[in-house]
Amino acid sequence: MTKELDAKLKTALDESRLLILGAQVLFGFAFQGVFQELFRNVSPASRWLQGAALALLCASVGLLIAPSMYHRVACRGQSRHRAIHVAGTLTGWSLLPFTLGLGASAFVVFDTMAGREFGIAMGAALAATGLALLFGLGMALRKQAKPFPPESETPLKPRIEQLLTEARVIIPGGQALLGFQFVATLTKSFHDLPGWVQAVHAAGLIAVALSVLLLMTPAALHRLAYHGEDDPEFFRIGSGLVIAAALPLALGIAADIAVVFHVVSKDTAVAILSGVAAFLALMMAWYVFPLAHRGASHGNA
Secondary structure, rough: OHHHHHHHHHHHHHHHHHHHHHHHHHHHHHHHHOOOHHHOOOOOOHHHHHHHHHHHHHHHHHHHHHHHHHHHHHHOOOHHHHHHHHHHHHHHHHHHHHHHHHHHHHHHHHHHHHHHHHHHHHHHHHHHHHHHHHHHHHHHHOOOOOOOOOOOOHHHHHHHHHHHHHHHHHHHHHHHHHHHHHHHHOOOOHOOOHHHHHHHHHHHHHHHHHHHHHHHHHHHHHHHOOOOOOHHHHHHHHHHHHHHHHHHHHHHHHHHHHHHHHHHHHHHHHHHHHHHHHHHHHHHEEEEEEEEHHHHOOOOO
């Protein structure tokens, strides 16, 4: 029965990985759009909707990464009923800000291309289609959930497989941001920003690059040092690397959310508050929430 529980958790993590790959492109666009030459010509409503789209997509990506951090921190990499429940709940909730962010991004694009009315129509249509497919179809075909198999000690092999899967879940958030961060520095819009905003962006770039390197290290370590073999030492080191990688990723996301909101609002206070709010929200989802449940999971770990 342990294998069945391990498989259920692995499936839940794979679903998060698939969904975050879909959100990755929009997440990158929400950052990059404000540095395009034509962004200065968009309407005030589109500028603020671009900021709203970024906030919504950040929430979606944050919720999609949270189950991996919960499993790693609260459950210590063990297959637990709580981990599967949290993964299902947070993954489901992540779809709402994603679809709303999709609609907001579509409005910005089509408002620029064809005017306000067409932008509203296309944004609403895409958001409604997303809600129908991602929520409506699932609710219409919803089946009674089967009881979970009993918990027991998780063998090393599935724990390592889940660890590597979790690294693959988290890394697209960094990939979407890191590419934008490098490209943005070569745009005229970036060099028009105040020096402190450019410095925040540079700090965010370094933080995200560090996060991506930390997330890539377990795979390289597993192959080079342990020849792909299952080893308890590798599991401990890999878990520590994945847990550590989320902190610089949160810092990098928060830094560039501040940069984007400075471009959108031209207001330093708004920029700083948005960056701080994003960082605190990600810390709550990725560290505080799992740590609060760590004691409850200790007896089963």
